[in-house]
Amino acid sequence: xxxTLYDTMTAKKQPFAPAEPGKARIYVxxxxxxxxxxxxxxxxxxxxDVLARHLRARGVELxxxxxxxxxxxxxxxRAKERGETPTExxxxxxxxxHEDMRALGNVDPDVEPTVSGHIPEIxxxxxxxxxxxxxxxxxxxxxxxxxxxxxxxxLSHRPVEALVEGxxxxxxxxxxxxxxxxxxxxxWKGQDADAWGWxxxxxxxRPGWHIExxxxxxxxxxxxxxxxxxxxxxxxxxxxxxxxxxxxxNRAPLSRHWMHNGFVEVDKEKMSKSLGNFFTARELFTxxxxxxxxxAMMTVHYRSxxxxxxxxxxxxxxxGFPLFDESEKRLEYLYETRERLASIDPSRIVAEGVVPDGxxxxxxxxxxxxxxxxxxxxxxxxxxxxxxxxxxxVEGTRRKKGTAPAPALEAATAxxxxxxxxxxxxxxxxxxxxxxxxxxxxxxRGITDADVESRIAARKAARDGKDFGKxxxxxxxxxxxxxxxxxxxxxxxxxxxx
RNA sequence: GGCGCCGUAGCCAAGUGGUUAGGCAAAGGUUUGCAAAACCUUCAUACACCGGUUCGAAUCCGGUCGGCGCCUCCA
Numbered sequence: 001x002x003x004t005l006y007d008t009m010t011a012k013k014q015p016f017a018p019a020e021p022g023k024a025r026i027y028v029x030x031x032x033x034x035x036x037x038x039x040x041x042x043x044x045x046x047x048x049d050v051l052a053r054h055l056r057a058r059g060v061e062l063x064x065x066x067x068x069x070x071x072x073x074x075x076x077x078r079a080k081e082r083g084e085t086p087t088e089x090x091x092x093x094x095x096x097x098h099e100d101m102r103a104l105g106n107v108d109p110d111v112e113p114t115v116s117g118h119i120p121e122i123x124x125x126x127x128x129x130x131x132x133x134x135x136x137x138x139x140x141x142x143x144x145x146x147x148x149x150x151x152x153x154x155l156s157h158r159p160v161e162a163l164v165e166g167x168x169x170x171x172x173x174x175x176x177x178x179x180x181x182x183x184x185x186x187x188w189k190g191q192d193a194d195a196w197g198w199x200x201x202x203x204x205x206r207p208g209w210h211i212e213x214x215x216x217x218x219x220x221x222x223x224x225x226x227x228x229x230x231x232x233x234x235x236x237x238x239x240x241x242x243x244x245x246x247x248x249x250n251r252a253p254l255s256r257h258w259m260h261n262g263f264v265e266v267d268k269e270k271m272s273k274s275l276g277n278f279f280t281a282r283e284l285f286t287x288x289x290x291x292x293x294x295x296a297m298m299t300v301h302y303r304s305x306x307x308x309x310x311x312x313x314x315x316x317x318x319x320g321f322p323l324f325d326e327s328e329k330r331l332e333y334l335y336e337t338r339e340r341l342a343s344i345d346p347s348r349i350v351a352e353g354v355v356p357d358g359x360x361x362x363x364x365x366x367x368x369x370x371x372x373x374x375x376x377x378x379x380x381x382x383x384x385x386x387x388x389x390x391x392x393x394v395e396g397t398r399r400k401k402g403t404a405p406a407p408a409l410e411a412a413t414a415x416x417x418x419x420x421x422x423x424x425x426x427x428x429x430x431x432x433x434x435x436x437x438x439x440x441x442x443x444x445r446g447i448t449d450a451d452v453e454s455r456i457a458a459r460k461a462a463r464d465g466k467d468f469g470k471x472x473x474x475x476x477x478x479x480x481x482x483x484x485x486x487x488x489x490x491x492x493x494x495x496x497x498x
Numbered sequence: 499g500g501c502g503c504c505g506u507a508g509c510c511a512a513g514u515g516g517u518u519a520g521g522c523a524a525a526g527g528u529u530u531g532c533a534a535a536a537c538c539u540u541c542a543u544a545c546a547c548c549g550g551u552u553c554g555a556a557u558c559c560g561g562u563c564g565g566c567g568c569c570u571c572c573a
Contacts, residue, residue, distance in 0.1 A: 011502095028573095029573075030573090031573070032571090032572085032573095037573090038573080039573095040572085040573045041573055042573090043573070044573040045573080047573095072571095073571085074571070074572095156501085156568080156569085157501065157502080158500075158501055158568090158569070159500085159501090161500095162499095162500050162501075162569075209571085230573065231572075231573030232567080232568080232573080233567090233568075233571090233572050233573065234572080234573070235568075236501095236568065236569065237569090237570090238572090260573095261573070262503090262567090263566095263567075263572095263573080264573080265566085265567095268565070268566070269566085270566080270567070270572095272572075273572090299510075299511070299520095299521080300510090300511070300512095301511085301512075303503090304503085304504080304511090305503085305504080305566075305567080307510090322509085322510080322522085323510075325522095326510075326521075326522055329521095329522080330521070330522090336535080336536090337536095340535095340536080369512095375512075375513090377511060377512050377513095377519090377520075377521095378512055378513085378519075378520080380511095380512095380520070380521080381511095381512070381519055381520035381521080382520090383520090384519095384520055384521065385519095385520080388536095388537080391535095391536055391537065392536085392537060392538095394536075394537095395529095395536055395537055396537095398529095398536085399529090463531080466531085468531055468532065471531085471532080472531095472532060472533085475532085475533070475534095479533090479534095484533090484534050484535080485533075485534065486533090486534055486535055487530080487531095487532095487533075487534080488535095493535095494534095495534085495535085497534090
């Protein structure tokens with residue numbers, strides 16, 4: 001097998017080739033913990049979770065490192081607004097971040113380094129850069145000198161001159177005076193003695209934005225990573241600056257592979273607070289199962305923008321999100337299928353028989369799709385084929401004298417295991433998942449189980465008495481309430497369609 | 499201004515030189531006391547527009563129009 005991934009540095013798909021075959025060390029830029037994780041974070045970390053799962057499924061011994069940026073100006077500002085210390089605020093949102101990631105079904109990274117836990121490493125890294133002539137101190141600040149690094153701009157594919165042009169208009173006079181070159185960026189920012197910070201050879205201060213990743217990559221993955229990832233918006237300046245710092249400091253390439261995921265957009269506009277089109281993951285979790293969001297993230301290729309529309313009522317209130325509605329529906333179909341598979345009458349199972357294509361080929365299709373630049377939409381297409389085939393199998397056992405071959409059922413079970421392992425989907429208990437979904441929908445419609453069940457009982461009495469007019473009238477009432485009835489051999493069950 | 503991405507059937511979305519992607523919605527069918535679910539069929543000889551290369555282009559090249567992103571904090 002060869003896993004091919006698009007590489008930002010070379011701007012083309014490349015075979016993923018770790019330095020040591022069979023082992024990989026990947027570093028993904030984590031969140032700055034000053035607020036709840038938003039849908040963009042959810043997308044990003046679901047994508048890297050699938051990458052991690054797939055690499056492991058392919059037998060790669062993986063070290064997955066994802067940092068937490070817990071030292072940052074935004075944290076300082078937000079903490080001040082809230083009357084908390086920056087440390088408290090960061091700790092709180094780190095906890096919330098973990099909760100959201102687990103809700104999404106993401107496996108924990110192997111190492112989750114924090115900036116606050118790596119101040120000595122950061123200071124040492126900056127000192128090294130100064131010694132090598134790539135950085136200079138000015139009045140308590142330290143800047144990286146961009147012209148001292150020849151390859152600057154190679155990751156984001158832009159010439160230094162263009163950056164100078166773009167940057168010069170924004171710099172304050174003070175900054176211009178301090179910096180030797182307009183593109184130079186801060187490695188260490190001096191602070192007043194009473195401000196949050198740490199002691200350093202240049203005085204009290206805090207690390208600059210990019211240096212923490214360079215220091216933490218070094219410590220946890222060595223000079224050269226196998227893959228570095230993050231959101232598209234990190235290409236410049238964050239990753240470009242990391243490349244400059246790390247490669248200048250280590251005299252070695254920072255990463256063998258660069259991966260960046262596309263944005264989440266709302267109504268075709270990049271999701272951002274300033275546009276007021278901002279959704280946190282957990283506010284959507286009140287409306288949808290977190291796994292529905294996970295599914296939604298897989299419906300689009302990871303490098304493309306993921307747009308979701310918001311439908312509003314006349315008063316401008318949010319009615320729903322078609323993408324998540326549809327994703328939840330597909331997930332419901334997945335769990336219903338699992339439940340049907342589990343409920344096949346054992347007397348209908350025969351020892352011999354063919355395994356239907358959709359089931360037999362699932363593993364290979366899934367693997368091929370993910371090998372090819374993590375093509376998750378194609379993986380979901382394979383899932384659709386699997387679910388259809390399983391339902392067909394179940395359908396067969398419900399016909400007169402219908403049977404299902406044991407090898408096909410075993411293959412289906414194995415396929416679901418693989419689905420869980422590779423995509424992290426379908427891992428919940430099916431009856432519990434479906435029950436939770438139904439509870440959520442009855443609540444949203446303002447009805448109770450008792451409302452439904454009393455009518456079902458009345459309908460049963462009417463049907464037993466062959467009073468089909470009355471029975472149909474009761475069903476019509478339920479339909480008006482949003483309830484669908486399913487008359488089965490063992491009685492009537494009900495659901496609320498999404 | 500510099501760099502880059504995208505435009506695929508009613509909607510969402512893969513594919514990217516020759517062979518059914520997939521989903522949602524809609525319609526018909528199998529099944530059912532009637533339904534629902536499930537399954538089957540149809541919508542689908544779709545690829546923004548104009549040129550060019552080629553035996554062959556949605557796919558490669560050039561241009562036009564439209565949408566968007568990065569260049570400043572951002573996943």
